[in-house]
Amino acid sequence: MFYYVYKPLAHPEYNNYVSPVTIEERLMHVAEAKRVLGTSVNWLADTMDNVWHEAMGRTPNSELVIDPKGVIVARRAWSDPEELRRDLERFVGAVERPTRIADLDLPTQRPAPTVAKGIVSRIEKPEGMWPIKIEPLLEESRVPFYVKARAEGDPGILADGNGTMYLGFHLDPLYRVHWNNEAGPVKFQLEAPPGVTVVPASGVGPNVEEPADADPREFLIDVTAESVDQPLGLDVFYFACDDALTFCVPVNQSYRVTLARDESHDWSIQTTADGPQLGVGPSGRGGGRGGARVGQGRPDFSSLDPNGDGRISMEEAPGRMRGVFGQMDADDDGFLTESEFQSGPGSRGQRQR
Amino acid sequence: MNHRPAYLLLIGATILQTNLVFAQGIPPEGRFEAAPKIGEIIPDLTLVDDQGNLTRVRDVARGHYTVMTLGCLT
The missing domain is CATH 2.60.40 (Immunoglobulin-like)
Structure with missing residues (x-):
């Protein structure tokens, strides 16, 4: 059995989502996550005092594999699909034809439609918030x-x-x-x-x-x-x-x-002249105004386009980018042009939608 | 009806969803040291299913292999 456990927002305000204040609202987030991911995977919600998140060391994306007797047989601080697949082959058995992500035909839905419209200017926060x-x-x-x-x-x-x-x-x-x-x-x-x-x-x-x-x-x-x-x-x-x-x-x-x-929570959102950006907290790691950003370390467009057709498919996109692929794909054609790539989430040109 | 193994959906969903989260000042790897270790029984905690029912994690995991992955919308 497979479960996502819904935890507190790592980055409140990102994509306009704000932290739920009741368990009913957290379940609304679960429903929204199902909608956004288009997945039928089971979900559990952490309690409002975050007992599971605390037990997992407040990690944002940790993962446990548990045997039928309730004993933990694999664990990792960051979920890793490939390692998880190897775990499952070891414990449960290999499948004849592993399914690729593309086979799943998962829709990548856009965030909820009620979002900031850019009518009222955002303030620029001091560093290290x-x-x-x-x-x-x-x-x-x-x-x-x-x-x-x-x-x-x-x-x-x-x-x-x-x-x-x-x-x-x-x-x-x-x-x-x-x-x-x-x-x-x-x-x-x-x-x-x-x-x-x-x-x-x-x-x-x-x-x-x-x-x-x-x-x-x-x-x-x-x-x-x-x-x-x-x-x-x-x-x-x-x-x-x-x-x-x-x-x-x-x-x-x-x-x-x-x-x-x-x-x-993990990070603050830094609002800059370039729009809202994910930033690190007071540790100062990441450097610069607002610290590290989503786009830091982003590879060149050409390096993600090995067949040189001038666009990036979901399969060509690195894992980190796949989570925001739908937002970056402005014309919903299933591919990212260089223009979409450069203006997507985390880029300097990004504006909150 | 899609008969693909459910875990493959999870793997795909994991990639799509969880790559929105990024490391913070204290690396998750360090914080994860406080989490239960391999060979330990999972904590006897209660979560909430998507219908709002309280659910013991040990009941959820009993009798089959179980994967539990933390995630959120951001």
Whole structure:
């Protein structure tokens, strides 16, 4: 039997996905993963306290092979299909005709349609930002968290609570909702405990002429703290409509923000003049603004096109690229032209869609 | 109806999905040292199936070879 175990998002915000806050939302992610992958493989969801992810050392993509008695017979920090195939041949037996990826005819679906539209400009974060702990107060809200607040801290915040904090309000694409700009912008209020100062302590999103959009609303907050023992309170007010226009509601929701690194995520998203990029955290590894990026180390187009036909097929694409092949293939013809290759995810020309 | 072995679907899906994740400051290989080792019984933990039912991992794995791979949308 084969199971994917759905874990916390490694890179919240990548492809506009935001972290689920309830197990029901995590199961929505599982359904979305099935849709995106087009696979019938079984899925299990980790619990909201991430017991399996923790047991696996918070690895993003580890893999276990377990025998019928429940004993682990193979393990690896990174899933590797070829090694897994060899494991299975050793434990279960070889198949006469191994199936290639191309044989599976797996559709590579695009991400959820409700995505940022580029109407509201993204802010450029300071270097070395890393997700910090932010907990939605679920019991105080009568409606889902259509908007998910994300918080990140710069190295100063992570060290002793003094530095710059990022607050981003991101529509959850799985709810198919948008900002109702005609009703008014998002507003937030931070409540700092004694010994902590935040500037600004409140904020209002931009007034947008477009009646609706799905862009994040982002703010940078200066924080000075004598202690990081007590969390900050965060209240958020916004108007949301679903894309089918079956409802438009005012929403008031609250969070608890702790000035400490959230270990369940791997990377921050760095927004630069070139658009959102995956970046590393405060370790500084990867170098440069935003640290390492998806596109670092990307091979030349010609090296991926050994038959010289001027396009890259799924089979020619290296493993890392296959996961975003569908997004890169702008005309959905099953091949990447050099233009699509150069403008795909992780490239300097990428823009969030 | 597709009668291909299910694990081949997983292999393909693994390639498609998991290559979206990349190493962080602390390499996963290092963090994985804390995970259960070969020869150990899998942890007695409870997960949630796609219908929302609580499911013991040991029940899921009993009686057949089982592959469990961590993944997510990003």
